[in-house]
Amino acid sequence: MPELPEVENVRRSLSAAVAGATIAAVRLGAFTGCIAAPAPDEFVARVTGRKITGFGRRGKYLLVALDSGDTIAVHLRMTGELTVTSPEAPTGKHHHLTFVLDDGRELRFSDTRKFGRLTLLTRDEAAELDRSLGPEPLDDRFTAERFAAMLAARSRTVKALLLDQTFLAGVGNIYADEALFAAGIHPLRPANSLTLSEAARLLDAIRVTLAAAIDRGGTTLRDYRDGLGRPGNNQHYLHIYHLAEGDPCPRCGEPIARVVVAQRGTRFCPRCQPLPTL
DNA sequence: ACACTGCCCTGCGAGC
DNA sequence: TGCTCGCAGGGCAGTG
Numbered sequence: 001m002p003e004l005p006e007v008e009n010v011r012r013s014l015s016a017a018v019a020g021a022t023i024a025a026v027r028l029g030a031f032t033g034c035i036a037a038p039a040p041d042e043f044v045a046r047v048t049g050r051k052i053t054g055f056g057r058r059g060k061y062l063l064v065a066l067d068s069g070d071t072i073a074v075h076l077r078m079t080g081e082l083t084v085t086s087p088e089a090p091t092g093k094h095h096h097l098t099f100v101l102d103d104g105r106e107l108r109f110s111d112t113r114k115f116g117r118l119t120l121l122t123r124d125e126a127a128e129l130d131r132s133l134g135p136e137p138l139d140d141r142f143t144a145e146r147f148a149a150m151l152a153a154r155s156r157t158v159k160a161l162l163l164d165q166t167f168l169a170g171v172g173n174i175y176a177d178e179a180l181f182a183a184g185i186h187p188l189r190p191a192n193s194l195t196l197s198e199a200a201r202l203l204d205a206i207r208v209t210l211a212a213a214i215d216r217g218g219t220t221l222r223d224y225r226d227g228l229g230r231p232g233n234n235q236h237y238l239h240i241y242h243l244a245e246g247d248p249c250p251r252c253g254e255p256i257a258r259v260v261v262a263q264r265g266t267r268f269c270p271r272c273q274p275l276p277t278l
Numbered sequence: 279a280c281a282c283t284g285c286c287c288t289g290c291g292a293g294c
Numbered sequence: 295t296g297c298t299c300g301c302a303g304g305g306c307a308g309t310g
Contacts, residue, residue, distance in 0.1 A: 001303065033286095060304080077304055079288080094288090113287045115304070156280065165305080173303070222289085263282085264303065 002076040004137070004170030005213035006224050006232065007060050010082060013227035014062075015055040017084050018107060022051045023066075025100040034096045034109060036117040043120050046070060047099070059133045059169030063126070071126045073119045074109070079223045080116025082109050112223065133169040137206050148199035151191040158194065158202070159187035160262040171206060173264045174219055174241045179206040180268065181240040186275040187266050188259065193276075212237065240267050 002010070026044045028035075035043050046068065056063035056071075062082065064072035074082055079094075084107050087100075092110050097118065099107040109118065121129060135142045154161055161167045162176040171179070180187050183205035185198060194202070218224055218232030221242075225231055235242070239250055245258035249269040259266050 003304095075304080078302080111287095112289075113303090115287065117305095154279085160280090163304085265301090 001078050001172055001174065001221070002080065002218070002224055003060060003172035003175055004057075005175070005210055005234065006218035006226075007057050007062050007076065007170075008214050009218045009226045009232065010062055010076075011055045011057045011227075013230070014082065014084065014107075017227060018101070018105075019052055019054050021105070022102040023047055023049065023099045023107075024102045027098040027100065029096040029098075031096045031114060033114065034111060034116060034118055036119040038120060043118075046120055047072065058130055059136070059165055060172065061129065061133075069123050071121045071123075073121055073126070073129060075117050075119075076111070077113070077115035077117070079112040080109065081111065081223070081225050081229075082107065083225060083227055083229045084108075085229070133165055134167045136169055137171065137203070138210060142203075144196075144200035144203050147203045148194070148196045151194050151199050154191040156191055157188045157261055158185060158191045159264075159266055161191050162206075163262050163264060168206075170210070173266075174221075174238070175206070175209050175213065176264075177241045177267055178239060179209045180273060182209060184272050184274075186273045187261055187268050188275060240269065243267055 026047055028040060032040045047066065050066040050068050052064060053067050054065045056065060060075060062074040064074065066072065076082070084105055087104055087106055094112045095108060095110040097109040101107060150167065151158070159176055159180060162171050163173065179202065183202040185194070185202055213219060213234040216232060216234040216237060217226065217230065219234040219238070220231035221235055240256065243256045246255045249256055249272060252269065252271050254269055254271040256267050257270050
């Protein structure tokens with residue numbers, strides 16, 4: 001599932017390979033529902049002939065900047081892939097949309113589960129999307145003090161907040177579990193029960209976890225590929241997300257526990273991530 | 279503000 | 295071997 005590190009790797013790979021190219025044509029597959037807005041004909045009209053000036057990222061959104069000032073915001077959700085290929089490359093069963101580039105190559109969007117979406121945004125709409133999301137965890141200007149203050153103002157469980165993109169942008173289920181484990185914080189702790197030092201420890205764990213995953217090319221549990229079709233390597237370095245309930249904790253051997261938080265399976269070690277009794 | 283449900287969708291693994 | 299069934303999950307709408 002593409003989270004921040006995976007989207008960042010797609011951004012970097014496409015930035016090196018595709019930035020500066022012009023979209024000569026757009027080909028739609030049968031599933032036009034992958035275009036969230038505007039209507040498919042308008043989407044095609046406003047994108048065709050435009051030059052891709054760069055690839056950005058905000059949270060889990062890949063932002064394709066066009067010379068018209070518009071931005072294509074791509075959310076890969078669970079199984080979406082955006083890859084550049086030669087025109088001869090075989091198209092998969094779940095291929096939904098193709099940007100034909102002026103050099104003949106193709107930027108293809110495919111998505112097995114059909115959850116992923118492309119949205120064409122004006123400048124104002126892009127700014128609105130930016131405002132709707134929480135801070136970037138890897139932004140140096142985002143301090144532990146601010147994170148602690150944000151946590152202190154909320155009563156929800158810390159795991160649910162980490163998954164909330166309006167609270168913090170880019171962290172999904174994999175990295176939330178990994179970061180909470182690394183920080184030794186129980187996922188069901190009310191956010192406002194964390195001390196300043198715990199908040200600082202958690203932010204540090206989030207950053208280390210995300211940065212390492214970026215460096216390793218992202219986590220490929222099944223579907224994830226970068227913009228050149230390459231899988232990541234971080235799946236070999238997970239500590240807890242991939243474990244089943246009852247598996248021994250890699251740190252202390254205690255059986256791993258599993259709960260559901262915000263409709264997401266959540267693994268944690270009851271010994272390394274204790275729930276303080278009040 | 280927050281919890282909870284259901285929906286979207288397909289592939290996969292468990293169980294029979 | 296082949297079938298059915300439940301689960302996986304990011305975001306969102308709707309309800310309480």
